[in-house]
Amino acid sequence: MNPELAYFLKVNAGIALFYAFYRLFFYRDTFFAWRRTALLCFFILSFIYPLMNLQEWIKGHEPMVAMADLYASAVLPEFTITPTDIVNWKEIFILSSGYLYWGGVLLLLLRFFIQFISIIRLRLHCRSEIIRGTRIYQLPQASGPFSFFHWIFIHPTSHTNEELDEILTHELAHVRQHHSVDVLFSELACIACWFNPFVWLIKREIRSNLEYLADHRVIESGHNYQSYQFHLLGLAHQKAAANLSNSFNVLPLKNRIKMMNKKRTKEIGRTKYLMFLPLAALLMIISNIEVVARTTKSIAKEVIENVEQTVNERLTESPATEQVPPQDKKGVKQVTPTKKQTPAQVDEKDPVFEVVEDMPDFVGGLDGLMSYLSKNIKYSEAAIKKNIQGRVIIQFIVRKDGKVSKPEVIRSVSPELDAEALRVVSAMPNWTPGRQKGKLVSVKYTVPIMFRIPGNKATKPTDSSKATINEPQSQQKKPGDNTVFEVVEQMPTFPGGNQVMMEYIAKNMKYPSAAIKCGTQGRVILAMVIDKEGNVTQPRIVKSVSPELDAEAIRLVKAMPKWIPAKQRGIPVNVKYTLPIMFMMQ
Numbered sequence: 001m002n003p004e005l006a007y008f009l010k011v012n013a014g015i016a017l018f019y020a021f022y023r024l025f026f027y028r029d030t031f032f033a034w035r036r037t038a039l040l041c042f043f044i045l046s047f048i049y050p051l052m053n054l055q056e057w058i059k060g061h062e063p064m065v066a067m068a069d070l071y072a073s074a075v076l077p078e079f080t081i082t083p084t085d086i087v088n089w090k091e092i093f094i095l096s097s098g099y100l101y102w103g104g105v106l107l108l109l110l111r112f113f114i115q116f117i118s119i120i121r122l123r124l125h126c127r128s129e130i131i132r133g134t135r136i137y138q139l140p141q142a143s144g145p146f147s148f149f150h151w152i153f154i155h156p157t158s159h160t161n162e163e164l165d166e167i168l169t170h171e172l173a174h175v176r177q178h179h180s181v182d183v184l185f186s187e188l189a190c191i192a193c194w195f196n197p198f199v200w201l202i203k204r205e206i207r208s209n210l211e212y213l214a215d216h217r218v219i220e221s222g223h224n225y226q227s228y229q230f231h232l233l234g235l236a237h238q239k240a241a242a243n244l245s246n247s248f249n250v251l252p253l254k255n256r257i258k259m260m261n262k263k264r265t266k267e268i269g270r271t272k273y274l275m276f277l278p279l280a281a282l283l284m285i286i287s288n289i290e291v292v293a294r295t296t297k298s299i300a301k302e303v304i305e306n307v308e309q310t311v312n313e314r315l316t317e318s319p320a321t322e323q324v325p326p327q328d329k330k331g332v333k334q335v336t337p338t339k340k341q342t343p344a345q346v347d348e349k350d351p352v353f354e355v356v357e358d359m360p361d362f363v364g365g366l367d368g369l370m371s372y373l374s375k376n377i378k379y380s381e382a383a384i385k386k387n388i389q390g391r392v393i394i395q396f397i398v399r400k401d402g403k404v405s406k407p408e409v410i411r412s413v414s415p416e417l418d419a420e421a422l423r424v425v426s427a428m429p430n431w432t433p434g435r436q437k438g439k440l441v442s443v444k445y446t447v448p449i450m451f452r453i454p455g456n457k458a459t460k461p462t463d464s465s466k467a468t469i470n471e472p473q474s475q476q477k478k479p480g481d482n483t484v485f486e487v488v489e490q491m492p493t494f495p496g497g498n499q500v501m502m503e504y505i506a507k508n509m510k511y512p513s514a515a516i517k518c519g520t521q522g523r524v525i526l527a528m529v530i531d532k533e534g535n536v537t538q539p540r541i542v543k544s545v546s547p548e549l550d551a552e553a554i555r556l557v558k559a560m561p562k563w564i565p566a567k568q569r570g571i572p573v574n575v576k577y578t579l580p581i582m583f584m585m586q
Contacts, residue, residue: 006518007050010287012196014046015189019198021279022205025272029265032213034273039206040182041276043189049284051517101195108191119148119245131156134168146245147171149180153245163231166223173217174246179210183246210246212259219260229257352397352442354582358435359502360398360443362428366491366498373449376424380416383451388414392421393448400440402430413451421449446580450486484529484574490567492530492575494560505581509556512548516585520546524553525580532572534562542578549583556581 022042026035126137131154139155145167146153152171159167174180186203193199219225232253362369383389393411396404407425409418425447434443494501515521525543528536539557541550557579566575 004514010050011046012193012199014049014283015042015193015196015202016198017279017283018042018046019202021276022202025275027205029269030212030259030262031265031270031273032209032216034270035209036182036206036213038273038276039202039209040185041280042202043185045280045283047189049280050287052284052287104194105191108194112187112191119151122153123148123151126153129156131164132168134172136168145171147174147180148245149178150175162227166218166228166231169218169221169223170214171246173214174210177213179213179246182206182210208255211256214246215256215260225260229260232256350400350442352444353434353436354444354584356434356436356441356443359499360402360434360445361432363431369447370491372428373424373447376427377420377449379451380420383414383416386414386416388417389452390414390417391448391450392417393446394421394425395444395446396425397442398431398433398445399442400433402433404428404431410446411448417451448578482574484576485566485568486576489569492534492566492577493564495562495564504560505556508559509581510552511583511585512552515546515548515583518546519585520549521583521585522546522549523580523582524549525578526553526557527576527578528557529574530563530565530577531574532565534565536560536563543580545583552583553581 019042022038026038029035122139123137126139128135128137130136134152136152136154136156139153142155142158143153145155152168152175154164154167154171156164183206186206190199190203215228218228362372364371390413391411392409392413394407395410396407399405404425407422409422412418433440435441494504522545523543524541524545526539527542528539531537536557539554541554544550565572567573
């Protein structure tokens with residue numbers, strides 16, 4: 001799911017949950033100040049909790065970009081995508097929903113700014129005067145009193161002295177307690193989540209609660225609450241000059257009068273507001289449950305590997321000792337032969353790395369590996385008769401002693417081609433093993449091999465290639481034009497070689513924050529063309545993980561420096577190239 005959409009859905013789910021919580025526990029009490037804080041926190045936490053990432057709390061270091069299996073000359077065939085006449089209703093619905101949402105946001109924003117500007121214009125055109133030590137702005141005609149931040153708007157001639165005292169006390173409560181901040185915040189939340197009915201319900205509760213606070217202040221000041229209620233009823237027909245404000249006679253009056261006459265809630269009732277904290281914590285945990293599970297699993301795996309490595313090191317360093325012979329029932333010792341652990345058995349338990357500081361290397365480097373594959377792989381007669389071709393991807397482990405072990409097919413084409421690829425990989429000479437922190441380690445490695453029958457264009461789409469097998473010279477493309485080659489005599493090289501390319505990727509890769517939040521990781525495979533000048537061109541995703549990781553991989557490849565171009569018969573040529581990049585959070 002798109003991270004932005006996931007965040008938006010979590011926000012609206014949080015708003016709905018908080019409103020239900022409010023109605024269940026806080027709706028009928030008289031702790032207006034506590035209720036104000038809770039209602040604002042509902043909105044704030046709804047927008048914040050999806051951004052909270054427990055992974056950093058569980059594990060103390062940043063996600064790391066890991067790059068593995070740099071099979072630099074892996075070449076992929078071109079894919080042809082043909083449009084169909086099928087109507088994608090899902091895509092149409094998503095696009096229509098997006099347009100509808102943003103249309104609603106724009107309309108509500110327009111209304112918001114119109115209301116805001118109308119208050120400013122009213123402030124500029126109204127004459128100010130001091131009444132009972134308070135600066136007020138005289139409305140040009142009889143309208144309901146209201147306030148906006150520290151501006152109080154009244155039509156003084158429409159009210160008696162007693163009514164003016166009540167109005168000023170009420171509006172000063174709004175001003176001094178900064179109620180306009182709550183109003184603006186709730187308006188903006190409604191604009192962002194306008195389609196969610198619960199956001200409008202919370203906004204209504206915020207506005208009503210602000211009036212309860214101001215009404216309570218009037219009663220506390222010594223005004224007769226019955227005459228004050230009659231005064232409110234008398235102003236019920238008057239409309240406020242602006243909606244984006246705290247109005248003296250905001251409706252519904254029935255709830256305000258009912259709340260004024262309500263018996264105060266016992267002080268012990270304040271403790272229920274503490275229930276808000278575990279609810280917020282629960283929401284955060286639910287939002288991060290996938291990341292928590294993934295990180296916990298990773299930590300457990302690391303702990304197990306560390307324990308195994310420690311045990312293996314001790315077994316390797318210390319000599320084998322004889323076990324104390326057990327005794328039988330008669331007290332006679334039974335002799336048990338001592339069993340020593342061989343190095344091969346120890347190696348089997350060694351952790352296998354995907355990324356290390358010094359990756360394993362074939363004798364002769366990349367060119368030597370290509371040469372070995374080209375010379376030793378034979379196209380199966382059965383596969384030729386069946387016209388079978390494509391890419392077989394073999395994965396294996398280069399052990400600490402350089403031996404190749406556990407080869408397996410991770411991308412199959414046919415039993416015949418799979419068996420031939422496995423045979424040649426299993427017979428490989430020893431590699432130069434990988435190193436991590438100066439120590440020899442076992443490393444997982446991937447080799448893709450392309451089987452192609454010359455002159456046949458019906459190549460099955462597969463993932464990658466390392467060498468093209470048995471292609472006659474007559475079928476090879478001629479250098480010197482704009483032809484894009486797959487395999488040439490001298491393949492393109494990153495400046496400084498593969499190790500420098502790995503360092504470049506590690507230093508320049510930025511793990512997308514959206515992918516971190518969703519716990520997304522995996523191997524992205526890109527295809528590109530290294531042209532005759534060494535420029536990286538036409539990058540495209542062959543194997544996708546997520547839009548965020550795909551985009552980051554594309555960005556990094558486009559920013560690469562010029563390569564040393566490929567050559568065929570001594571002439572620079574354009575060559576297809578495939579680069580896999582492993583994104584892994586550790």
